[in-house]
Amino acid sequence: MSKKKDILRAATTLFALNGFRDTSITQVAQTIGVASATIFYHFKNKEELFMAILQEVREGIVRESQRYFQENEFETGIDMVEGAVSFYIYLAGIREEWFCLLHRHHSVKLAETNPLCRQYLEEIYNCLVDIFEIALRQGQKDGSVEGSLSPRKMAMLILTMVDGIVRLKTDNLYDAGALYNELILACRRMVANNRN
Amino acid sequence: MSKKKDILRAATTLFALNGFRDTSITQVAQTIGVASATIFYHFKNKEELFMAILQEVREGIVRESQRYFQENEFETGIDMVEGAVSFYIYLAGIREEWFCLLHRHHSVKLAETNPLCRQYLEEIYNCLVDIFEIALRQGQKDGSVEGSLSPRKMAMLILTMVDGIVRLKTDNLYDAGALYNELILACRRMVANNRN
């Protein structure tokens, strides 16, 4: 019967869609038909509401990435890279709010002064880079990925590219789907071992 | 003796650094020692101030990209791609405010309702994609770039990746310089014609 989950859900959507500063507590309260004081009953202030959301996002991303590793197996590392790209696009599709929220400047800005926020963001990005790095290391072991490349740095580059495509979609600037094939191709060309 | 340029300069920095919504007119006025009413004398409202800044950014980016094409010549298309990446990183380094501003959600959001804002953003991004696309087309002509790739789409992917690296730097998350060599390498591998 608690409205806490409702508040979190509505605030997540609104913060993701319009940003932290452009979303008032009143607006969050109104969308779920609750007094604004109710929000301050469950959360000390607006920033703590944001932090609670960020914590949920972190848990969600870590959980989903673990599930991805459990449920998928790939023959070669390079296939695993492709799978990782697919997974990222898929996750950003069904959990658009999470990625919108991470893309907002407020998260980055808050991390400068709020250590917990910084910690959450680092955990999230490490988790996301790892998805690609693990695939690349696997590929270097089985010979499908060029051995001279730095797995961590190439993983960051791929993440950067894939995340940029996701951004194009969430910002309604370009349809991510239209670039999907080229994205996969580009990643393969970037890291594949050409001797095979 | 007009304070208009001062206002534009201060507002550009503040909007880029803290965002549109988190920057008050009073704050802009105080940083240059001017009454806040002076800002409303030169600009109809806060949004028009923002639009004036965006117009300046557009002009700057178009101007700099034209200068880049005039002042540089490359032997092969693939070298031109590398030059384009270099140029982008360089420009984002000396005009960090421009790119910070473009990365802010407010620009994208405003474009949804303000046609002029949308037009400016489109012109900016077309100009930036073109830098890479022209290089790729050149490379397909001289055989240094794989001919089967779509120049426009590959240009968008490269832009996305390079811009993502710039973002890492402006967001103080990671040093762009540390990824520079890998970035160039990745771009070359992505589009190079392997038959040569």
Add this chain to the structure above:
DNA sequence: TTATATACTGATCAATTAGTCAGTTCGACT
């Protein structure tokens, strides 16, 4: 029934905000 803690609310507040306006300063031209 009574007690108690949790969930929730209406009324209210102090602070900040974008924006207005009447009036002042000042340099250029006649």
Add this chain to the structure above:
DNA sequence: AGTCGAACTGACTAATTGATCAGTATATAA
């Protein structure tokens, strides 16, 4: 000297904001 317009300002306003608090409703346990 006098006129005029552009640049600029101090004082103000109406609206919104995050946050507080005293008090109400409800359910569960003693």
